[in-house]
Amino acid sequence: MISPLFVVAVALIDADGRVLLQQRPPGKAMADLWEFPGGKVEAGETPESALIRELEEELGIHTHASCLAPATFASEPLGDRHLLLLLYVCRKWEGVPHPHHATALKWVRPAQMYALSMPPADLPLIGILEALL
Numbered sequence: 001m002i003s004p005l006f007v008v009a010v011a012l013i014d015a016d017g018r019v020l021l022q023q024r025p026p027g028k029a030m031a032d033l034w035e036f037p038g039g040k041v042e043a044g045e046t047p048e049s050a051l052i053r054e055l056e057e058e059l060g061i062h063t064h065a066s067c068l069a070p071a072t073f074a075s076e077p078l079g080d081r082h083l084l085l086l087l088y089v090c091r092k093w094e095g096v097p098h099p100h101h102a103t104a105l106k107w108v109r110p111a112q113m114y115a116l117s118m119p120p121a122d123l124p125l126i127g128i129l130e131a132l133l
């Protein structure tokens with residue numbers, strides 16, 4: 001029986017239309033790949049509350065559920081699980097992002113993402129972001 005892995009992630013968009021990516025640290029699955037900030041939805045959380053928590057933990061920024069707009073999703077096998085990744089877009093937050101867990105942060109335009117190594121589930125999301133931004 002395949003169990004779904006619920007992950008939430010966000011394209012934070014700056015005033016120039018660039019998106020924040022973070023580089024996964026060594027020692028973690030998919031180390032060194034560039035990903036959207038986010039993480040697993042834990043028991044008792046809504047997707048939005050999970051994402052707000054992840055943004056505080058990973059980047060030290062705060063946002064509100066009303067600033068998280070659902071954009072698209074990815075559905076991809078992941079080992080013996082099946083990843084369901086909900087991608088939001090967000091243009092309003094408080095604070096300056098710092099890489100608390102990531103190796104590095106980078107602001108990029110969607111078209112520049114094709115040149116970066118990203119998790120397989122993220123690749124179909126790039127074209128959708130290109131069309132959206």
Ligand SMILES: Nc1nc2c([nH]c(=O)n2[C@H]2C[C@H](O)[C@@H](COP(=O)(O)OP(=O)(O)OP(=O)(O)O)O2)c(=O)[nH]1
Pocket residue numbers: 007008009029030034035036037038039040041054078083085119120121122
């Ligand atoms: N945050 C994020 N995770 C992604 C993306 N693409 C993708 O396949 N994933 C996968 C990688 C992981 O298998 C899973 C997220 O789990 P994670 O381990 O990074 O989440 P977490 O922050 O809750 O970490 P942890 O507490 O379990 O260490 O989703 C993405 O763009 N952003």
